[in-house]
Amino acid sequence: MKIRVAVLYGGKSGEHEVSLRSAASVIRHLDSKRYEVIPIAVDKAGRWSLTELSEKDRAAESLPVRSNGPEFVLPLSGAARPVDVVFPVIHGTFGEDGTLQGLLELADLPYVGCGVLASAVGMDKEVAKRLIQGAGLPIVPYLALRKDAYARDKVAAQVGEKLGYPCFVKPANAGSSVGVHKVKDPSQLLAALDDSFRYDTKVLVEKAIAAREVELSVLENPDPAGEPLVSVPGEITPSHEFYSYEAKYLDEKGAALLIPAKLTAEQTQRAQDIARRAFRALEGEGMARVDLFVDRVSGDFYFNEVNTIPGFTSISMYPKMWEASGLGYSELLTRLVELALARHKRKAELVREFHV
Ligand SMILES: Nc1ncnc2c1ncn2[C@@H]1O[C@H](COP(=O)(O)OP(=O)(O)O)[C@@H](O)[C@H]1O
Ligand SMILES: [Mg+2]
Known part of the structure; x- marks a missing residue:
């Protein structure tokens, strides 16, 4: 009997289209000898539908989201499981932020990747920073602002004093560089904040680091007593002012990806150590991609952010960095399903009732 793997894709987030490409790649690479794939499309309104994929659909770069498929309703009793395990390939809000993970916990279904806690804190760049800092790892100096509660007339001066210009403005919970701005002088700050506040009620202002962008893939150790496994580092060199939405998705030449990153042996070790400790500090499970900055002048490392459902297209960094570390794409997926x-x-063995 094959294990039935539901691949959830699409979703109600700004990263819907990226998910269609990630999931196409995941479905193509799931080991067909072990797994029966059950594709479930989530449309932009949040409707889940069972999707029949033709040969042509399966060969395409991007999966279809049709509105005519039978609705997939997740039973919450856990009694008759319609699938054996869920692979959420939905980036961003309602996919990567713990909400979907919470639903899957209620349904008592195994699922790939981080649990509710790590997903939620990984999504919130500010809470993640606090945990990372608490673990003794370096973060970029920042200010967190709440919509309707920050001093609009004083904020430009505050930022100048605490962080200086240029600085970066970004929603605490977003992704794909949506709402991210590089602010070069105080006169641009309020417009950048207004735009960022369209996406979240909490916005971060960070010191701009003239940095190389280094990423690492992390995988939970199959031995629960073992340390998380970390790939070779990769580097992204955007050809734009920074790694913006345009550089990520619209401009084919928006960024050069290099795996492994050109780092010394010591720098590689330092990067891997930060990634491993960051995964632990955030209570990571399954997988995550950890993104770092390396100051071009001082060489200092900073944790930037973690992505708990990283891109999974055939050219995405997460699977590519594993490939370069000796773990092929299909083998990686098998590992992830087994970890789930x-x-x-392990959780099913926990006691949920207490009798004296
Ligand atoms: N403090 C910073 N210093 C320099 N560049 C930054 C900083 N913050 C963000 N950036 C640039 O903006 C990009 C997107 O920001 P990031 O925090 O990674 O958000 P997202 O979750 O949208 O990827 C980064 O990849 C980098 O190019
Ligand atoms: Mg990023």
Whole structure:
């Protein structure tokens, strides 16, 4: 009997289209000898539909989201499981932020990747920073602002004093560089904040680091007592002012990706150490991509952010960095599904009732 893997894709987020490409790649690479794939499309309104994929659909770069498929309703009793494990390939809000993970916990279904807690804190760049800092790891100096509660007339001066210009403005919870701005002088700050506040009620202002952007793939150790596994580092060199939405998705030449990154042996070790400790500090499970900055002048490392459902297209950094580390795409997926099943089993053994 094959294990039925539901691949959830699409979703109600700004990263819907990226998800269609990530999931196409995941479905193509899931080991067909072990797994029966059950594709479930989530449209932009949030409707889940069982999707039949033709040969042509499966060969395409991007999966279809049709509105005519039968609705997939997740039973919450856990009694008759319609699938054995869920692979959420939905980036951003309602996919990567713990909400979907919470639903899957209620349904008592094993699922790939981080649990509710790590997903939620990984999504919130400010809470993530606090945990990372608490673990003794370096973060970029920042200010967190709340919509309707910050001093609009004083903020430009405050930023100048605490962080200086240029600075970066970004929503605490977003992704794909949506709402991210590089602010070169105080006169641009309020417009940048207004735009960022369209996406979240909490916005971060960060010191701009003239940095190289280094990423690492992290995988939970199959041995629960073991340390998380970390790939070779990769580097992204945007050809734009920074790694903006345009550089990521619209401009084919928006960024050069280099795996492994050109780092010394010591720098590589430092990067891997930060990634491993960051994954632990955020209570990571399954997988995550950890993104770092390396100051071009001082060489200092900073944790930037973690992505708990990283891009999974055939050219995405997460699977590519594993490939370069000796773990092929299909093997990686098998590991992830096995980790999901193992976690579910560990949790099922916990006592949920207390009798004196
Ligand atoms: N403090 C910073 N200093 C320099 N560049 C930054 C800083 N913050 C963000 N950036 C640039 O903006 C991009 C997107 O910001 P990031 O925090 O990674 O958000 P997202 O979750 O949208 O990817 C980064 O990849 C980098 O190019
Ligand atoms: Mg990023």
